Amino acid sequence: MNKSIAVIKGDGIGPEIVNEAIKVIDKIAEKYNHTFQYQDILMGGASIDVHGVPLTDEAIDIAKNSDAVLLGSIGGDTNTSPWYKLEPSLRPEAGLLKIRKELSLFANLRPAYLYDELKDACPLKPELIEGGFDMMIMRELTGGLYFGDRETKEINGQMVAHDNLVYSEEEIRRIAKRGFDIAKKRRKKVTSVDKANVLDTSRLWRKIVNEVAVDYPEIELEHMLVDNCAMQLVRNPQQFDVILTENMFGDILSDEASMVTGSIGMLSSASLRDDTFGMYEPSHGSAPDIAGQNKANPIATILSSAMMLRYSFDMDEEATAIEKAIEKVLQAGYRTIDIMSEGNELVSCSEMGDEIVKCL
Numbered sequence: 001m002n003k004s005i006a007v008i009k010g011d012g013i014g015p016e017i018v019n020e021a022i023k024v025i026d027k028i029a030e031k032y033n034h035t036f037q038y039q040d041i042l043m044g045g046a047s048i049d050v051h052g053v054p055l056t057d058e059a060i061d062i063a064k065n066s067d068a069v070l071l072g073s074i075g076g077d078t079n080t081s082p083w084y085k086l087e088p089s090l091r092p093e094a095g096l097l098k099i100r101k102e103l104s105l106f107a108n109l110r111p112a113y114l115y116d117e118l119k120d121a122c123p124l125k126p127e128l129i130e131g132g133f134d135m136m137i138m139r140e141l142t143g144g145l146y147f148g149d150r151e152t153k154e155i156n157g158q159m160v161a162h163d164n165l166v167y168s169e170e171e172i173r174r175i176a177k178r179g180f181d182i183a184k185k186r187r188k189k190v191t192s193v194d195k196a197n198v199l200d201t202s203r204l205w206r207k208i209v210n211e212v213a214v215d216y217p218e219i220e221l222e223h224m225l226v227d228n229c230a231m232q233l234v235r236n237p238q239q240f241d242v243i244l245t246e247n248m249f250g251d252i253l254s255d256e257a258s259m260v261t262g263s264i265g266m267l268s269s270a271s272l273r274d275d276t277f278g279m280y281e282p283s284h285g286s287a288p289d290i291a292g293q294n295k296a297n298p299i300a301t302i303l304s305s306a307m308m309l310r311y312s313f314d315m316d317e318e319a320t321a322i323e324k325a326i327e328k329v330l331q332a333g334y335r336t337i338d339i340m341s342e343g344n345e346l347v348s349c350s351e352m353g354d355e356i357v358k359c360l
Contacts, residue, residue, distance in 0.1 A: 002035040003313055006066035008059075011045040011092060012286025013296040013349075014072025020298035020353030021070060021305040024325075027357045028309070028318045039066065043099065044074035044092035044286075045083045054095030060102050063279075068312040069103070070305060071281035077288045101142050103279065105271035106171070107178045108139040108250065109307070110283055112237075112257035112267060117330040120341045121262030124234060129260075135240040136186065137257060138179040139250025141271055143171040144201075146247050167201045167246065169208055176212040178272070179244035180219050189220045189241035193229045193249055205246060226253070233257055258283055263338040265297030268304040270311055278312045280304040294348040297336040299326055302356060325359035 007022070009015040022038065029036050041059040048054055054074075063069050075092040078084045083092050099105075114122060114132040122129055148164030176192075183190045192209045194202035206223055213221045224232070226249045232239065233256050245253065258267035267283040282300030290296060302322060310319035333344040334355050340346050347355065 001313070001315075002037070003067045004037045004039065004065075005308075006063045006069045007038045007040050008043045008069065008071045009040065009046070010043060010072040010074045010286065011076055012073050012288045012291040014074070014286060016292075016294065016296050016349050017282065017298040017301040018070065018072040020349060020356075021301040023353045024302050024322060024356055024360070025305050025309075027360045028315075028322065031321075031360060032315070032318050034315075034318075043071075043095045045076050045081070047095060048083055048086070048090065048092065053090060054092050055098050060099065063099060063103060068277060068308050069099075069279040070301075070308060071279055072301065073282065073284065073286035075286045081288070097146060099279070100271060101147070103277070104142070104273040105279055106140060106142045107175055107272045108137075108141040109182070109270040109272065109311075110137040110139065110250075110254040110257070110267060111135070111303075112137065112254070112261050114237075114261050115266075115327065115330055117327075118262040118266070118339055121339045122260060123262075124237075124260055128234075128236065129238075131238065133237040133240070133260075135237065135243060135257065136182055137243045137250060137254045138175065138182060138245070139254060140167075140171065140175040140246050141250075142247075143167050144247035146251075165199070165201050165248075167204060169204065172205050172208040173212060174274075176209045176244060179242055180212060180216040183219050183242040184216070187241040188218055190222070191229070191240055191243050192221065192223050193226050193243055193245035193253065194223065195226050195249075196223070197225060201246070209244065229253060230256060234260060254283055263297060265300050265336065265338045266303075268300050268307055270304065270307040272311060276312050276314070278308065280308040280312075294350055295337050296349045297338050298349050298353050299336075299356075302326065302353070321360060322356070325356045328359040329355045 009018045145165040148166045150163045152161040194205045196202040196206045258264040264284040269283045272278040306319040306322040309315040335344040
């Protein structure tokens with residue numbers, strides 16, 4: 001099978017972790033007789049440095065004409081990087097928001113799974129994680145506060161800022177359907193997270209989710225306020241199967257979920273539209289403090305590439321092979337610095353990629 005992949009290595013540790021993912025994908029191509037063609041495009045700070053903008057129209061066209069997009073990380077140190085002295089529309093993250101919108105990537109899937117080998121890296125008490133946990137956070141990606149009108153201006157002698165949180169019925173309905181469809185293939189439970197005791201958008205969210213649930217009688221649905229969900233994630237993560245939520249809540253909760261797995265370096269991500277096209281990226285940031293030091297954990301990016309094989313290329317066997325290879329490497333005791341614990345072997349970013357390739 002021949003597939004084209006638009007590759008955005010991005011900023012910070014992005015090039016390092018993407019290189020390891022490509023190393024693994026190339027091994028899959030060799031083993032299963034596939035051909036993957038890569039085309040590099042710039043986004044974020046790397047694009048600002050070359051083009052003066054975080055994402056060019058040419059880059060968008062290349063992404064649209066590919067079968068999937070593999071992304072590393074975007075952005076830098078917000079305190080010291082010159083990128084953050086630019087107006088907001090020209091900063092690195094503006095490119096990420098734009099490509100999501102341009103590619104109609106409305107459904108963000110972020111699995112959070114506790115490997116048995118990483119229990120020691122989990123910050124929760126052992127009795128809270130006995131038996132592990134396996135959840136999927138389904139985040140709406142192209143609406144809400146991040147895409148609403150915003151303005152900062154002076155009123156009566158003081159600066160005032162506003163950001164508008166807007167959701168339409170259709171935006172909620174399509175992400176809810178995707179969430180229930182995912183739950184059908186898992187443990188058949190959806191936890192819809194909102195702030196319906198305060199926000200009109202959340203009251204509409206809850207109403208539409210209830211309407212969608214009628215078409216999925218086999219799925220258990222519960223509603224949970226976002227502040228309670230944040231608490232429950234560290235109190236009893238095993239209760240969750242699919243967490244369905246809006247853009248900002250999903251952004252925050254998925255980062256929290258990543259840390260109870262032991263490290264944000266373990267959390268993969270897929271952003272999908274209505275067809276098989278998707279963009280795949282780790283959930284962590286660009287970690288500029290360790291960029292270029294070969295210390296980063298590439299596993300989240302490699303797991304994201306496995307999601308690309310499964311969701312965009314219909315290569316379930318190949319995706320499973322990558323996931324099992326990662327399990328074998330962890331069982332063998334190899335650890336990058338973020339998941340290192342006593343009695344294991346510390347390896348670099350590139351060495352972790354090499355070990356996963358060996359297990360394939």
